[in-house]
Amino acid sequence: MAPGCAGVIAHVDMDAFYASVEAADHPEWAGRPLVVGGGKRGVVSAASYEARAHGVRSAMPMFQARRLCPRAVFVPVRMERYRQVSRVVMDTLRRFSPLVEPISVDEAFVDLAGTERLWGPAPQAGRAIKAAMAESTGLTCSVGIAPLRFLAKIASERDKPDGLTVVEELEAFLQTVLLKEISGVGPRAQGRLAELGLRRLVDVRALGAERLERVLGSLGRRLWELAHGIDPVGVGTGREVKSLSHELTFSQDLHKGRELAAHLLALCQKVARRLRAAGLAGHTVTLKLKHADHRTVTRRRRLKGPTDRTETIHAAARELLAAYGSVGPFRLIGVGVSGLNSTNRGPGELFAPAGGFRAGALETAEDELTRRFGSQAITRAGTLEASRPGGAQKRVTGARDGPPRGEGR
Amino acid sequence: MELTVRREDLVKGLAKSQSVVERRTSMPILSNVLLQAEGEAITISATDLETSFIGVYPARISKAGRLTVPARKLYEIVKELPADELYLKEKENSYLHLSAGRANFDLVGLAADDFPQLPTADDITGLEFEAEVLAEMIEKTYSSISQEDTRFNLAGLFVEKRDKDGVGFLRFVSTDGHRLSVVDKAVPGVEGLQLEQGVIIPRKAVAEIRKLAEEGGRLSLGLNQELGIVRRDQDQFILRMQEGTFPDYNVVIPKKAKQTATVNRQAFSNVLRRVSILSTDRFHGVRFDFKEGLLEVVTQNPELGEAREALEVAYDGEAFSLGFNARYFMDLCAAMRSEDITLSFVDDQSPCLVKGEGDDGFLSVIMPMRL
Numbered sequence: 001m002a003p004g005c006a007g008v009i010a011h012v013d014m015d016a017f018y019a020s021v022e023a024a025d026h027p028e029w030a031g032r033p034l035v036v037g038g039g040k041r042g043v044v045s046a047a048s049y050e051a052r053a054h055g056v057r058s059a060m061p062m063f064q065a066r067r068l069c070p071r072a073v074f075v076p077v078r079m080e081r082y083r084q085v086s087r088v089v090m091d092t093l094r095r096f097s098p099l100v101e102p103i104s105v106d107e108a109f110v111d112l113a114g115t116e117r118l119w120g121p122a123p124q125a126g127r128a129i130k131a132a133m134a135e136s137t138g139l140t141c142s143v144g145i146a147p148l149r150f151l152a153k154i155a156s157e158r159d160k161p162d163g164l165t166v167v168e169e170l171e172a173f174l175q176t177v178l179l180k181e182i183s184g185v186g187p188r189a190q191g192r193l194a195e196l197g198l199r200r201l202v203d204v205r206a207l208g209a210e211r212l213e214r215v216l217g218s219l220g221r222r223l224w225e226l227a228h229g230i231d232p233v234g235v236g237t238g239r240e241v242k243s244l245s246h247e248l249t250f251s252q253d254l255h256k257g258r259e260l261a262a263h264l265l266a267l268c269q270k271v272a273r274r275l276r277a278a279g280l281a282g283h284t285v286t287l288k289l290k291h292a293d294h295r296t297v298t299r300r301r302r303l304k305g306p307t308d309r310t311e312t313i314h315a316a317a318r319e320l321l322a323a324y325g326s327v328g329p330f331r332l333i334g335v336g337v338s339g340l341n342s343t344n345r346g347p348g349e350l351f352a353p354a355g356g357f358r359a360g361a362l363e364t365a366e367d368e369l370t371r372r373f374g375s376q377a378i379t380r381a382g383t384l385e386a387s388r389p390g391g392a393q394k395r396v397t398g399a400r401d402g403p404p405r406g407e408g409r
Numbered sequence: 410m411e412l413t414v415r416r417e418d419l420v421k422g423l424a425k426s427q428s429v430v431e432r433r434t435s436m437p438i439l440s441n442v443l444l445q446a447e448g449e450a451i452t453i454s455a456t457d458l459e460t461s462f463i464g465v466y467p468a469r470i471s472k473a474g475r476l477t478v479p480a481r482k483l484y485e486i487v488k489e490l491p492a493d494e495l496y497l498k499e500k501e502n503s504y505l506h507l508s509a510g511r512a513n514f515d516l517v518g519l520a521a522d523d524f525p526q527l528p529t530a531d532d533i534t535g536l537e538f539e540a541e542v543l544a545e546m547i548e549k550t551y552s553s554i555s556q557e558d559t560r561f562n563l564a565g566l567f568v569e570k571r572d573k574d575g576v577g578f579l580r581f582v583s584t585d586g587h588r589l590s591v592v593d594k595a596v597p598g599v600e601g602l603q604l605e606q607g608v609i610i611p612r613k614a615v616a617e618i619r620k621l622a623e624e625g626g627r628l629s630l631g632l633n634q635e636l637g638i639v640r641r642d643q644d645q646f647i648l649r650m651q652e653g654t655f656p657d658y659n660v661v662i663p664k665k666a667k668q669t670a671t672v673n674r675q676a677f678s679n680v681l682r683r684v685s686i687l688s689t690d691r692f693h694g695v696r697f698d699f700k701e702g703l704l705e706v707v708t709q710n711p712e713l714g715e716a717r718e719a720l721e722v723a724y725d726g727e728a729f730s731l732g733f734n735a736r737y738f739m740d741l742c743a744a745m746r747s748e749d750i751t752l753s754f755v756d757d758q759s760p761c762l763v764k765g766e767g768d769d770g771f772l773s774v775i776m777p778m779r780l
């Protein structure tokens with residue numbers, strides 16, 4: 001989109017979504033701090049604003065949350081219920097525009113361009129969205145409306161909870177944007193930028209696109225464009241999944257070894273099953289490891305061709321794990337596949353790839369059993385080591401872009 | 410080198426040289442044709458090191474000699490020269506002088522010694538063919554040769570010598586991984602072919618053989634494990650075989666069908682051509698809906714709309730549907746000759762077998778696609 005061009009994009013972010021759903025479902029807890037999280041050693045998935053006032057944050061270990069806010073209500077994650085409410089949220093948004101791109105269960109971009117005659121100017125449309133949301137779900141949300149996608153997201157963060165921020169003056173707003181507010185600028189990139197003495201987005205204008213690109217790669221070029229009010233990404237309908245991943249937080253930190261290997265295989269199997277169920281195959285396998293001290297590393301490998309096979313994904317993930325220099329301890333492991341293409345289209349293959357024929361038949365049978373009797377019906381012997389009870393917490397992501405991401409903040 | 414030659418002969422030889430030379434530029438001399446004058450003939454040779462053409466034409470030789478000149482330019486000139494007889498003479502520094510009537514050309518050439526030595530295939534036993542028999546065999550297999558050069562073992566025509574009840578026959582097989590065509594022909598003398606295992610003739614060479622075969626008459630085809638040679642009158646192509654192992658195609662030919670449907674080939678082809686107008690993606694996806702006595706071909710394209718057309722078929726099984734690349738069936742209908750063709754199915758994910766009574770020794774296998 002050209003600078004100054006009057007696109008109208010809304011970013012709608014539900015406030016403390018899981019916690020708010022629980023609160024709405026349990027009026028008897030009204031006013032009490034509420035923490036949603038899993039298991040004995042799991043982490044906080046969401047905290048109500050009352051709990052946040054006590055310092056409870058997402059991704060914090062549950063025991064720490066209990067210590068900070070002992071009088072809070074602690075409830076387990078009910079993903080099925082949140083998905084149900086999420087569908088109502090998205091349906092509500094689709095009343096305002098056919099172009100709705102869900103980013104996760106609790107946030108979405110809405111392209112409001114051309115809807116002025118229906119919903120009035122941006123502030124009025126924003127208020128209408130919030131009112132409709134309150135009516136259909138009983139929940140509050142924060143809305144940011146801006147001519148550019150990335151600014152809409154930043155705007156929704158500026159006034160939370162139950163806020164509405166409309167960016168009317170592009171340049172004036174750009175002046176206020178900090179680099180750390182931009183999605184995609186992680187702690188590492190922030191570090192590099194700070195070394196260069198850059199803090200605000202507009203600071204990068206002085207550097208020039210080439211130099212930024214040298215320092216930060218493709219992110220550098222993107223930042224330079226954003227600083228000049230150029231965000232080529234609009235609102236997609238979100239049908240296209242760009243990566244698919246599963247990850248698991250262990251009950252107890254694990255070193256490299258049989259149990260970790262078993263978890264890895266189980267994750268690969270899940271990812272492969274979901275790829276096949278979605279009719280997708282991807283050519284890049286990503287391994288994610290979180291050390292006991294929360295340092296997170298990802299390692300990726302590009303395969304020769306797209307795959308939806310457990311064996312192929314597992315072979316790549318196993319090699320990535322073996323090649324990683326540390327033996328742990330790790331608190332989380334994740335496997336993702338990206339570079340996805342549909343396998344649904346195109347004529348079938350007469351000749352299965354060498355050595356792959358049996359694997360294909362095996363996995364077809366596996367998928368059929370899973371479909372009929374559930375995911376526990378059949379499992380690989382190699383994953384048994386991982387299926388001991390222990391309340392490990394898993395997380396599933398199907399992100400349109402970027403790395404796996406969490407809910408709430 | 411000095412000679413006169415009929416323009417018509419030179420045009421023929423140079424025309425056949427064009428498709429051989431035109432692709433490569435890394436070795437400039439491969440863009441040239443080699444002219445050799447000796448005895449009572451001029452020999453024109455062209456090669457890309459894999460496929461070579463050699464044509465021998467009568468000429469009145471005043472002085473024997475050899476020279477190479479750019480194939481494309483020579484062809485353009487010879488086509489335009491206003492006479493039936495042309496005069497060619499080698500001049501100093503590898504120039505070729507051509508004249509006819511009042512037109513004179515001096516073309517920059519390269520020394521003949523730099524031209525690569527062509528493989529000799531004289532000791533390969535040739536099999537005598539009616540050209541149209543060979544043309545038909547190629548026509549039925551050509552479209553399923555893989556267009557992807559990365560699948561090099563599929564990017565050619567697999568040829569093997571087979572034997573059934575003591576009767577030898579020649580088999581051509583081609584596949585692009587999604588469809589397969591097999592054609593068998595009992596050719597007299599096939600036993601004499603020096604072919605222990607099957608060989609793969611590269612796609613480009615197959616195209617040259619096809620052109621030659623379509624000129625009619627008789628021709629001979631000789632093959633061994635490394636080389637092939639095709640001769641027709643004064644023209645011959647020498648081909649280097651494609652390396653690689655052809656897949657075991659027998660395993661993908663369905664042995665038993667659950668349902669069969671017989672349809673008029675021409676009517677089927679017409680319906681496919683019409684309905685696939687709205688299937689614009691590169692897979693040309695169409696759906697076949699079979700009901701008793703009826704086949705409905707359907708395409709649904711979210712951007713363009715929907716097309717459907719029914720035709721009568723001999724089918725009495727349960728109603729069922731499956732998707733295909735329409736292109737594959739259109740190619741097949743064009744290559745076959747039978748009045749009616751029979752499609753045999755196992756299920757919507759297994760290959761479909763196509764045969765026809767008027768296409769003896771031929772079968773094709775086509776994979777369905779998910780729509």
